[in-house]
Amino acid sequence: xxxxxxxxxxxxxxxxxxxxxxxxxxxxxxxxxxxxxxxxxxxxxxxxxxxxxxxxxxxxxxxxxxxxxxxxxxxxxxxxxxxxxxxxxxxxxxxxxxxxxxxxxxxxxxxxxxxxxxxxxxxxxxxxxxxxxxxxxxxxxxxxxxxxxxxxxxxxxxxxxxxxxxxxxxxxxxxxx
Amino acid sequence: xxxxxxxxxxxxxxxxxxxxxxxxxxxxxxxxxxxxxxxxxxxxxxxxxxxxxxxxxxxxxxxxxxxxxxxxxxxxxxxxxxxxxxxxxxxxxxxxxxxxxxxxxxxxxxxxxxxxxxxxxxxxxxxxxxxxxxxxxxxxxxxxxxxxxxxxxxxxxxxxxxxxxxxxxxxxxxxxxxxxxxxxxxxxxxxxxxxxxxxxxxxxxxxxxxxxxxxxxxxxxxxxxxxxxxxxxxxxxxxxxxxxxxxxxxxxxxxxxxxxxxxxxxxxxxxxxxxxxxxxxxxxxxxxxxxxxxxxxxxxxxxxxxxxxxxxxxxxxxxxxxxxxxxxxxxxxxxxxxxxxxxxxxxxxxxxxxxxxxxxxx
Numbered sequence: 404x405x406x407x408x409x410x411x412x413x414x415x416x417x418x419x420x421x422x423x424x425x426x427x428x429x430x431x432x433x434x435x436x437x438x439x440x441x442x443x444x445x446x447x448x449x450x451x452x453x454x455x456x457x458x459x460x461x462x463x464x465x466x467x468x469x470x471x472x473x474x475x476x477x478x479x480x481x482x483x484x485x486x487x488x489x490x491x492x493x494x495x496x497x498x499x500x501x502x503x504x505x506x507x508x509x510x511x512x513x514x515x516x517x518x519x520x521x522x523x524x525x526x527x528x529x530x531x532x533x534x535x536x537x538x539x540x541x542x543x544x545x546x547x548x549x550x551x552x553x554x555x556x557x558x559x560x561x562x563x564x565x566x567x568x569x570x571x572x573x574x575x576x577x578x579x580x
Numbered sequence: 581x582x583x584x585x586x587x588x589x590x591x592x593x594x595x596x597x598x599x600x601x602x603x604x605x606x607x608x609x610x611x612x613x614x615x616x617x618x619x620x621x622x623x624x625x626x627x628x629x630x631x632x633x634x635x636x637x638x639x640x641x642x643x644x645x646x647x648x649x650x651x652x653x654x655x656x657x658x659x660x661x662x663x664x665x666x667x668x669x670x671x672x673x674x675x676x677x678x679x680x681x682x683x684x685x686x687x688x689x690x691x692x693x694x695x696x697x698x699x700x701x702x703x704x705x706x707x708x709x710x711x712x713x714x715x716x717x718x719x720x721x722x723x724x725x726x727x728x729x730x731x732x733x734x735x736x737x738x739x740x741x742x743x744x745x746x747x748x749x750x751x752x753x754x755x756x757x758x759x760x761x762x763x764x765x766x767x768x769x770x771x772x773x774x775x776x777x778x779x780x781x782x783x784x785x786x787x788x789x790x791x792x793x794x795x796x797x798x799x800x801x802x803x804x805x806x807x808x809x810x811x812x813x814x815x816x817x818x819x820x821x822x823x824x825x826x827x828x829x830x831x832x833x834x835x836x837x838x839x840x841x842x843x844x845x846x847x848x849x850x851x852x853x854x855x856x857x858x859x860x861x862x863x864x865x866x867x868x869x870x871x872x873x874x875x876x877x878x879x880x881x882x883x884x885x886x887x888x889x890x891x892x893x894x895x896x897x898x899x900x901x902x903x904x905x906x907x908x909x910x911x912x913x914x915x916x917x918x919x920x921x922x923x924x925x926x927x928x929x930x931x932x933x934x935x936x937x938x939x940x941x942x
Binding site: 423426427430435436437438439440442462463464465466467468 | 585587613755758759760761762845848850851852853855925926928929
């Protein structure tokens, strides 16, 4: 098993965090993991992306030009990375603010309205966990329990009361696809 | 602290590994893309546990001279920076080499020249392997490709530095500094006691004790006949290092008709390109130097008798390619493919460069 994933969007949308949670979940499931961020001034706004690879064998390149799965969270990312999805792969995007829809037919294109779902959960910070839920429903590479265990390990204890909300967001995301 | 499996950035791993090695001191100044080394050390507060000193100096120059001071007393001390900062440290590094002092220097390279960019690069290869500062000297240069190697090379770098009494450098690219991977952290080693230090470093300026004379650490020698003797002694050390400490890794070289030579993270991108090439029936192998100095001349020399052509892939305008050409002794064409200024080639680009530059018929 090897899954090569790119998550891209605006800085502040939780792109890097979403990748990190996924990487931790991989660690919990005893997989080999690489998490390779764009580390420029993007974290202060602009576009940010992260490449996450999960594999049951050693990982060679942490830098890739095509991906099994792409999660694109703004128009720029969608425009830039739609053609980087391998044939037969998956493209997840958030339709809010998208004017030009993806056109490829050789991949599975899945809109996930995580923005709306996070409003329903009354917490915009659940945005990336909703998307992660959707991603894991489509590509069950790690179990939700691994995600929650990873989250528990990475979140400082003072934030542990947010774990149930994160689980709720994950399940909400799964129900959207 | 026991052995532990963690997910972390290469820079964070350097900090953890330094504490767990039992290092005595770290002196540094922040610069992207290696600031997490100092940040992680500050967060872990080793001065409260192992007694390791962590100090943010007022500049890179101050930091390397603090390393010089600490190393003179036989302590296991280190600094880290990124390209422009390492340029500032060169005077101190030359002094460390000339005073035959062990120390660990980490350079997480970013694009240059000048202030350049914060994105990854390997453009400090010449500076690291050919001296960098003034005078005839070499550093032992370790090139990590994984976060695990970032961890392991802290201990290896210190051990080699003390074994040969010469500074060692971890020459990493910004990718492996910023990337997170699974890593096994070694168990905590105790810091050396004063007695152990005195026994292991009889040259150290750590108090006269029961010695007849004080130890004096200096790089100055006004008598040229003596200075030449010093130089001959340094060169003898370098010869021993070249004889005993070459490290490299070969992949798919058994039946290789073509060879890629690449170091650091780039070697891993090349490995992916090689896997794709082999699917197309191109028999290409990879040699990854782990020590950039001493350089794996013999291994490349041997492979140059087997292959039809060699390509080096580097994040620079062509630096290691010169060492590969020397090692190949004109037996086969040696070409270079590189990206600069913080750009990173992807596996497809590398495969195209391989086919084009080595004129491989498909």
